[in-house]
Amino acid sequence: MGWGFAGPFVAVFGLVLLAPIGYALYLSLFKDRLIGGTSFVGLENYGEALADTRFWEGLARVGLFLLVQVPVMLGVALLVALAIDSGRLYGRTFFRVAVFLPYAVPAVVASLIWGFMYGTRFGLVGNINDALGVTLPDPLSPSLVLASIGNIVTWEFVGYNMLIFYSALKVVPRSLYEAAAIDGAGEWRVIASVKLPAIRSSLVIATIFSIIGSFQLFNEPSILQKLAPNAITSDFTPNLYTYSLSFAGQQHNYAATVAIVMGVITAVIAYTVQLRGMRKG
Amino acid sequence: MTTPPVPAPAAAATPATSASDSTPSVSSSTTAASMTAPADRATTTGAPSAARSDPKRRRRSPRTPLSPRPSVPLTLVTALVLVYTLLPLAWLFINATKDQKGLMNSFGLWFADDVNLWDNITRTLTYDDGAFVRWLLNTLLYVAAGAGGATVLAVLGGYALAKFAFPGRRAVFAVVIGAVAVPGTALAVPTFLMFSRMGLTNTPWAVIIPSLISPFGLYLMWVFAAEAVPTELLEAARIDGSGELRTFFRIALPLLMPGTVTVLLFSMVATWNNYFLPLIMIKDPDWYPLTLGLNAWNAQAQTAGGEPVFDIVITGSLLTIVPIVAVFLLLQRYWQSGLAAGSVKE
Numbered sequence: 001m002g003w004g005f006a007g008p009f010v011a012v013f014g015l016v017l018l019a020p021i022g023y024a025l026y027l028s029l030f031k032d033r034l035i036g037g038t039s040f041v042g043l044e045n046y047g048e049a050l051a052d053t054r055f056w057e058g059l060a061r062v063g064l065f066l067l068v069q070v071p072v073m074l075g076v077a078l079l080v081a082l083a084i085d086s087g088r089l090y091g092r093t094f095f096r097v098a099v100f101l102p103y104a105v106p107a108v109v110a111s112l113i114w115g116f117m118y119g120t121r122f123g124l125v126g127n128i129n130d131a132l133g134v135t136l137p138d139p140l141s142p143s144l145v146l147a148s149i150g151n152i153v154t155w156e157f158v159g160y161n162m163l164i165f166y167s168a169l170k171v172v173p174r175s176l177y178e179a180a181a182i183d184g185a186g187e188w189r190v191i192a193s194v195k196l197p198a199i200r201s202s203l204v205i206a207t208i209f210s211i212i213g214s215f216q217l218f219n220e221p222s223i224l225q226k227l228a229p230n231a232i233t234s235d236f237t238p239n240l241y242t243y244s245l246s247f248a249g250q251q252h253n254y255a256a257t258v259a260i261v262m263g264v265i266t267a268v269i270a271y272t273v274q275l276r277g278m279r280k281g
Numbered sequence: 282m283t284t285p286p287v288p289a290p291a292a293a294a295t296p297a298t299s300a301s302d303s304t305p306s307v308s309s310s311t312t313a314a315s316m317t318a319p320a321d322r323a324t325t326t327g328a329p330s331a332a333r334s335d336p337k338r339r340r341r342s343p344r345t346p347l348s349p350r351p352s353v354p355l356t357l358v359t360a361l362v363l364v365y366t367l368l369p370l371a372w373l374f375i376n377a378t379k380d381q382k383g384l385m386n387s388f389g390l391w392f393a394d395d396v397n398l399w400d401n402i403t404r405t406l407t408y409d410d411g412a413f414v415r416w417l418l419n420t421l422l423y424v425a426a427g428a429g430g431a432t433v434l435a436v437l438g439g440y441a442l443a444k445f446a447f448p449g450r451r452a453v454f455a456v457v458i459g460a461v462a463v464p465g466t467a468l469a470v471p472t473f474l475m476f477s478r479m480g481l482t483n484t485p486w487a488v489i490i491p492s493l494i495s496p497f498g499l500y501l502m503w504v505f506a507a508e509a510v511p512t513e514l515l516e517a518a519r520i521d522g523s524g525e526l527r528t529f530f531r532i533a534l535p536l537l538m539p540g541t542v543t544v545l546l547f548s549m550v551a552t553w554n555n556y557f558l559p560l561i562m563i564k565d566p567d568w569y570p571l572t573l574g575l576n577a578w579n580a581q582a583q584t585a586g587g588e589p590v591f592d593i594v595i596t597g598s599l600l601t602i603v604p605i606v607a608v609f610l611l612l613q614r615y616w617q618s619g620l621a622a623g624s625v626k627e
Contacts, residue, residue, distance in 0.1 A: 001525055002445025006300065008451060009438035009499060016472065016491045017460045024471040076362060083359045088352040095359060097613060099366050104609045106554035108572040109598045112579055113369045116376075116595070122384045124372070131388075159366060219556050223576055226583045239467075246470045259467035266467075 024084045027256040038253075045257035049269070054235040055258055061146065062237050066214035069150035074206060077158050081165035082191060096166065100159035106158065108218035112252070114152045115140075115227045140228035149220045161206050168202035169195060206276035208270045215266045218243070305586050377401060377599040401596040408593050410580075413600070415567065416574040420553060422485060423570055427492030428548035435495050435544050439502025440533055444510060454503070457496050473561045487562035488570070492552050498544040505540035506533070542615040546608070553605050571601045 003010075031041040049055055080099055084092050102110065118128040118139040125136050139148040172195060180190045196203070218239040225232045234244040238258065246255035284500030368390075375392055376384060378401070388535065406413050441447070441453060472491065481487045510533050518528040534541075558571045562571060566577065579594045581587045 001448060002441045002447030004446070004525070005437045005441030005445065005529070007448075009434040009494070012434060012490070012493045013457065013460070016494055020468045020471040020475060021460075024476055026467070027471060027474070043566075051569060055502065080359060080362050083355055086355070087349045088355050089359055090351045090353075094362060098363055101606065101609070102366050103555075104550055104605050105370075105602050106556065106572050106605075108554075108556050108576050109373075110369070112594065112598055113373050116591070117369065117372055117389070122376075122389065122591070124389045127616045152592065155366065155369065158362070188441065199456070222560075223556075223579075226576075226580045226623065242470060243561075246473075249480045252470060252474060255470045259470055263467040275392055 004097065022023060024256040024260055027253050030253050032251075032253055042224070045254055046261065048254065049115035049257050049261050052258075054241060055238060055261075058235050058238045058241050059262075060081075062214055062217050065146055065150055066211060066218065068147075069153060070207065070210045070214060072150075073154040073158050073237055074161055074203075074210060076154070077161035077206075078165050078203075080158075080162045082195065084166055085169040085195075086187070096163070100163050102156050102158075103160045105156065108223055110152055110156050111220045111223035114148070114155070115224050119227065120150055140224070140231055142231040145224070145228055145231040149217070149224065152220050153213075153217075161210070164202055164206050165199060172198040201278070203273060208273055211270055211273060212266055215262065215269075289510040327370075340416050344366045348375070373595065373602075377592075377596045379592065381589065384591055384595075395593075398596075402600065403593055405593050405600060408590065412566065412569075412574060413571075413597055416569050416571045418487070419568055419571075420570040423492065423555070423559075424489050424495045424549050424552045426485075426489045427552040428545060430489070431495040431498055431548040431552075432541060434493055434500030435502045435548075436534075436537060436541050438499050439504075439540075440506045440510070440529065440537065442499075442503045443506035444512065444515060444533070457499055460496060469557065469561050476562065482562050483565050483568065485568060488559050488568075491558055493553070495544065495548050495551070499546060501544055502537070502540055506537060509536045509540065539615060542612065546612055546615060549608065550605060569598075575601060 027043050029040060029042060030038050031045065032038050034076065061112075071204050076099050080095070083089055084095055089095055116122070117124045120129065120138065125139060129135055137144060139145070176198070177190055178195050180194050185193065216239055217237045221236050221240055222243075225236075232240075234248070235241040239262070240257050242262070245251045249255075368372055372389055375390060378396045378398040379387060379393045380395075380397045380401070383395070383397065387393040442450060476482050476487050476490075481490070503587060514532055518532055519525075523531070554572065554577070555570065559568075559570050559573050563573065566574070568578065575597050578597065580589055582590050582594060
């Protein structure tokens with residue numbers, strides 16, 4: 001009887017997730033040559049991907065992105081969640097809703113807004129330059145564009161992560177605070193010794209999903225590409241690379257291979273963080 | 282590739298016995314979602330308010346974490362984050378009231394001399410032979426079919442996993458959670474090629490079918506159903522001779538409503554905001570959703586010789602986010618409790 005209810009989900013799941021994974025593995029073992037057509041090449045594509053500097057440069061870029069952007073975003077999210085949970089804010093409901101709001105904004109619109117604001121023509125950067133007679137560094141220049149993308153992603157997801165932390169804090173039993181207060185623990189002490197350990201699994205989960213999100217970075221650079229074509233190349237992130245290989249270059253087999261390698265790397269790192277995060281404490 | 286990051290399964294594999302976050306938060310969210318208002322009222326009129334009305338008692342221990350006093354410095358510091366999150370939205374609204382000239386000549390965070398919001402809206406809706414309206418209708422179709430279908434599948438599946446012991450149940454869950462770790466974009470190329478062979482690309486199906494799966498929704502409904510639907514109630518119904526479908530619709534579904542609304546909301550946002558999937562699947566502008574359409578207009582405005590329509594792109598962006606933001610604000614009670622139940626991000 002259970003299958004009757006679960007069946008529809010499982011069937012569609014098989015079609016849109018399992019089948020493509022299988023198909024990608026199959027594709028990665030073949031090569032499409034101008035002469036001779038499609039032929040089986042074993043693991044040759046994988047060898048090529050592992051030696052592909054364009055792929056590794058993209059991976060290094062999202063790695064750097066993740067090392068800086070994820071801690072900043074999660075740190076701010078955690079501070080806001082703690083501030084709201086402390087009950088010491090005026091208008092806490094307003095804070096909670098307003099900080100969360102950007103999550104409802106599509107990545108396309110978020111990238112367009114920030115992209116325009118970064119601009120020198122009618123953006124805020126241009127306004128400031130005109131008003132103060134200065135020339136600020138261009139946020140869309142090659143050296144700054146990664147940080148500018150990091151800012152957009154932070155803006156989109158800081159409220160979401162704040163809400164995850166806040167939801168977890170809300171279910172911490174109040175009696176724990178009471179006990180800590182009786183022991184003379186100050187507020188910072190309560191945060192460090194009671195609150196943070198209590199929401200540990202939420203912190204780990206948010207970290208893992210942010211890592212996965214960073215490795216998948218695509219939407220924001222893809223949209224900003226029109227505003228900064230010189231700064232954002234077609235291999236800026238591994239996913240942009242896969243996309244351009246497949247849809248601009250028609251190299252479907254190699255694109256599938258790169259996607260699989262990227263998926264394996266993501267899963268390994270997420271799994272490692274999960275193991276380490278859960279083990280401590 | 283299907284190795285799970287396991288946060289969710291570890292916490293959820295045994296919902297009834299798990300001492301970690303999932304179980305307590307679910308029960309609390311059940312109450313929060315189904316009876317937020319009465320519960321709040323009860324606390325404000327009950328014992329705590331008695332304590333509040335006693336000024337002496339309040340003054341005696343003002344600084345314990347249990348009865349904190351609002352703090353101006355903390356509010357001001359936190360307000361910096363508020364400015365950060367609201368500033369771009371304010372910029373968008375302000376600049377949606379300007380025409381091209383106003384955009385170029387006025388300060389970005391204040392209104393130009395004349396307000397053109399209404400004019401901009403009508404121009405946006407009629408530009409390009411009313412393409413915006415067409416894209417809006419497409420988006421509504423994708424949201425209704427994709428998010429609606431995803432919710433139905435997640436509710437049925439979550440209910441099955443929580444309340445039936447059937448062979449392969451654990452395997453289903455492990456595989457679904459494992460697949461969450463697979464980057465969606467990694468699947469894009471093979472999914473596109475598959476759909477292309479099936480003749481589905483460039484049709485609404487190519488966007489709708491992949492939207493039907495929400496592993497987050499399944500997980501949320503599973504944890505939710507485990508808590509919200511008492512097994513004894515189902516057994517009593519069965520003893521009374523009620524069929525499984527009837528039992529589901531008459532007994533389980535009403536109890537699952539708060540979780541269902543949450544899943545529906547988050548699926549709606551995901552579908553409304555979807556960019557990557559339609560980008561690879563849809564080439565024909567007639568089937569674009571709003572996100573792709575806006576991106577196309579922007580690309581056109583950026584190219585040399587293209588018609589600069591920044592005012593229309595900006596107004597279109599505003600029109601795109603207004604419905605979804607309104608839905609979020611109106612139904613905030615549900616999504617907040619739903620997140621508490623899952624504490625998981627898609």
